[in-house]
Amino acid sequence: MTGMTGTVRTEAAAALRGSRAAWAFGVLGVTWLAAILFADGFDSVANVRYLVQTASFLGIVAVGQTLVVIMSGIDLSVSGVVALSAVVCAKVASGTGGGASGIAAALALCALVGAVNAAGVVWLRVPPMVMTLATGTVLSGALLVYTDGSPSSAHLPLLDSLANGRLLGVPWAFVLWLAVTAVAGWLLHLSRTGRYAFALGAGEDAARASGVPLGATAFTAYVSCAVLAGVAGLVLLGFTGTSSLTMGNPYQLLSIASVVLGGTSILGGRGHLLGTVGGALLLTLLTALLISWNLSEGVRQVVLGVLIIGLLLVYARERRT
């Protein structure tokens, strides 16, 4: 009996070692411990609270990005979509419409952008990288025209409490992130659509020959990703109270880095959504650490980039086949 529990335990340990998502949380734990020991202020509850709150903005975008990457796509328009959502919502809300119509308009536009991405990839067969990059470029140009270069600010009580409020001491933004992760986790790991997404990512030819609905799966993933980027934009709007054309920029590459550091294969077909949560927390923590060392913006970016590469080399390399 003890032998059997022993085997089960060894197997579980082996599975954990083999799981890149577990690695992401392991590295996160070690980094956090190091931060508490060697940097100031990382042991306070307020700091943890602030960290998970800021990680939520990145995390929500990264959850959407995971859906797309799993089916071997990539979404390079998320920075544009984050800005689109915030700018449109602020403009509508500060103009004639109310807050609710601002939010609805913003999310509807984001869904439309996602649908355009999917249509280009599925029907026009444009490579995802090119298609979404082009969409993102069109978006930032369109926003410049739409706002005349001066985006409006808006104070929406709903978004404000979503971004800055707390539920039993836990930031609402973090709760929202967890809820989004739960729904997306169901979609990706428990539902039919998720199986189709994994199958598509593991091999398009075999997926087609097995009757996987390629179009519907791609639309679901790209639209979900764009809507989630839109949600992140709204929360950011609530956080800062103002919109800007470049507010989405940091989330473009960081969302992809979160996905990959979370152990998901950038080629699709392998990975777990929870890993992305670990990846987003890890990247946010690293950024906060670098800020606490008073490094200049430029040096910070250099160090962060090098750290991302280093971590990828440690546990998230693509295996040779």
Add this chain to the structure above:
Amino acid sequence: MAPLLSVEELSKSFAGNQVLREVSFTVEPGEVLALVGENGAGKSTVLSLVTGLLVPDSGRIVHDGAPVSRAWSPHRARAAGIGSVHQELSLNPHQSVAENIFLGAWPSRRGLVRGRDLAARALPLLERVGLDIDPRTRAGRLPLGCRQLVELAKALAGEPRLLILDEATSALDEEQVGAVFRAVRELRERGGSVMFVSHRMAELFAISDRLTVLKDGAVMATREREQTDHDDIVRLMVGRELSDLFPEKVTGPTGEPLLRARDLTVDGACCAVDLDLVPGRILGLGGLQGQGQREVLRALFGLARHTGHVTLDGRPVRLPSPRDAIRHGIAYVPEDRKTEGVHTARSVRDNLALPSLCSLAPGRRLGTVDRAAETRLVGELVERLQVKATSPAQEARRLSGGNQQKVALAKWLPTGPRVLLLAEPTRGIDIGTKREIYHLLRRLADDGLAVLVTSGDTMELVGLCDEVAVLYEGKVVDRLTGPALTEERLVRASVMGTGMGTDPDVKRVLAPDADPKTEPGSVAHA
């Protein structure tokens, strides 16, 4: 004379699983040694050790009188004159045939590679393997069989003294196999040696001088070809007689066709093909490699654009996509099992459940997959087809070819197909699994499925099918059934392109002592 290559008591284990046990054999200069054994018997491992892809746990390899160094590698093996051609293709599809042949050793003039020089040097090599193609063609545009021959030309370009052919003929039709054999004999006459691995017994006996039989990682015996026969070798391989390889065929009147195709045409592949698929019957599509067999199946599964009328149960159906075909109860087991048949990076479980997700994750569960039902379904399929996997969670790429093929077939069974299309269902699969698949197909037909099979293996078509339609340049040129369905008639129709050919000597492409100058399709060479 000292042997060219001598393998001495090689053993090899992977993760505690011993796959080779003290394997010893020799290859003499100027001989063709066949390595025979079921999938998993250790043939590939032996060859990987010889070519330096793997390092043995114990034992040694003596090449050319001296033990190979510890740093033996594929590169060194090539430099030492060991060339190899594998079943898995290694050509770069975007480069020309000539560039592929000389890959890594492009002749250059002051650092510039001249396409014309390359092409000129490639031509004699292509002639040696019986290929009449422009060396500047992109490799990816060639049909599978031709690409395999280009691989052979690439191996010959290195002027090997030992040529290893690992299932290198499995994608070839009989004429192309004849070309490979010519190249092998030519090499043998020059004093070169060949190690030959194939699942086709006729080929082994046609070309080899000696046969070494492997079973479960150990050498069972090495036999001179003159002193053995098919049954002897098969007995050594599996301990089973050959006679029950194919199941009994059905007799009695034919029912109404279930699927009827008329004027089925795919641009550039097949033209005005008429087929009737009858429940309970296995129909074969024969012919030389690349006569449109593959495209007929792809058209019927909605993977190839086609014109013509297809009716199912008398009602016309359109098949623009695989999803439409699947909805009509058509299932397809493709030729290219690693890219289309199974997801090699996904688990056996995920592969088996994929086509059944609509019933495993119904709308009333909001599309949530019923894990318990999935486990049941996967367990039943693994049991029913005897899929050998360590667990359903094992990745499909870790399975042997035969078990991958079982997965590619098994995954359709829960969807309740009525028409089953299979392309080359037993290519590169060991004889034991072949037998299981033949019997399974017959049982499925007995349960009322209409089965359509393409195969490059004449014996398989004759042994398995109730009727065989022979394709030649995209047209059906003959239909053989009952007593008329013989290997000779089938080969004749395939080669002549007519139903009533008269040349009795068509089978000589496989005969070991045929005069190369009179073989069909042979290229004159000095």
